[in-house]
Amino acid sequence: MRILLAEDDTLLGDGLRAGLRQLGFLVDWVRDGVAAERELRAQVYAAAVLDLGLPLMDGLEVLASVRRQGVQIPVLVLTARDAVPDRVRGLDVGADDYVVKPVDMQELAARLRALVRRAHGQPQEQLSIQDVVLDPAARSVHKAGVPVSLPAREFDLLHALMLNAGRVLSREQLEQHLYSWGKEVESNAVQVHVHHLRRKLGSDLIQTVRGIGYMLSREQAAQ
Numbered sequence: 632m633r634i635l636l637a638e639d640d641t642l643l644g645d646g647l648r649a650g651l652r653q654l655g656f657l658v659d660w661v662r663d664g665v666a667a668e669r670e671l672r673a674q675v676y677a678a679a680v681l682d683l684g685l686p687l688m689d690g691l692e693v694l695a696s697v698r699r700q701g702v703q704i705p706v707l708v709l710t711a712r713d714a715v716p717d718r719v720r721g722l723d724v725g726a727d728d729y730v731v732k733p734v735d736m737q738e739l740a741a742r743l744r745a746l747v748r749r750a751h752g753q754p755q756e757q758l759s760i761q762d763v764v765l766d767p768a769a770r771s772v773h774k775a776g777v778p779v780s781l782p783a784r785e786f787d788l789l790h791a792l793m794l795n796a797g798r799v800l801s802r803e804q805l806e807q808h809l810y811s812w813g814k815e816v817e818s819n820a821v822q823v824h825v826h827h828l829r830r831k832l833g834s835d836l837i838q839t840v841r842g843i844g845y846m847l848s849r850e851q852a853a854q
Contacts, residue, residue, distance in 0.1 A: 632767070632787065633657040633808055634743060635679040637667035637693070638709075639686055643732075647680065647709075650736040655770050655783070656743070657811040664688025671697045675807040676704050677747045680739070683710040683721070691724055698725035705746035709734060744768060751794045758793040760847050763832055765793055774832055781831070784809050788824045792837060792847045801844040821845075 632655070638644035639662045648658045659676075661667050664685035671679060671693070683690035694706060705727045710717070713731040721729045727746050730739065744767050748756065758765045762775040770786060772779045781789065791800065791808040800808075805821045817823075825837055825845055838846050 632677045632743075632747060632790065633659070633675065633811060635667070635670050635676045635704075636660045637662075637664070637670075637679065637685060637690065638682045639663060639684070640682075647736075647739075651740065651743075654736065654740045655767075655786075656740070657787070657809075659811050662686075664690060664693045668693045668696055671702050671704060671706075672700060674702055674704060677808070678705040678707065678743050678750075680707050680709050680743070681726075683708060683712055683717075691721065694721070694726060695724045703750070705743075705750045707739075707742055707746060709739070741768065747794070753794065758790070760793055760796060761833070761836060763789075763836065765790060772832075779831055781828075784820075785824050785828055785831075788821070789828055789832075792845065796847045799840045799844045799846045804844065 634651070634656050636644060636647055636651070636658050638647060638660070644660055644662065648660050651658050659670065661670055665687045667681065667685060667690070668688060670676070681690050681694060685693065690708065690710070706725065707728040707730060708721045708726040709730050709732060711732050718729045728742055730742065744756070756766065756768060764773045767790060772781055772786065772789065787809050788805060791805060802821045829837055836847065838848060840846055
């Protein structure tokens, strides 16, 4: 799951990035509001963690600007501003969650997963398609009750497809889910990951939509 972190404090930002990476997130880190607004407008992130006291452009201005432009990425505000009026304004401007520093890393990760889950209309933590069950918190996958070991990128690809069941994702969109800044992407990387997933989880799980991309059918989802 790829997220944007907007935090100007170097020590805190480095700690947040390292902690979230350990919990399975891909993290792109920006240190000012102008960069945060630019990246949010690109709309390649599952969610964002936004500090309010950013240089060049305040976090609330960033949030208000991208919401006016129709950006629907879930945004968690993480700030030292703990007064009730600050929280109310943050939520009214368009924040999906508001957390006061300091925050436990496990709680932050859980809140981000919940935001992403709700944004995709998923009421439960675990995702199910056919006999495949994926648990984002545990980063585990089971097929017919049997655990299946997946490397990080195969897990993230499956997670993206299951979150977007019924929607075709192009190769470029999937690459954006799987790779953060500065990562070299081979032209057939997504195809290779899909091939491995089909071999491990069944050839009929992931559908190829010729000339467009890949998808999981909503009709396959377990009820």
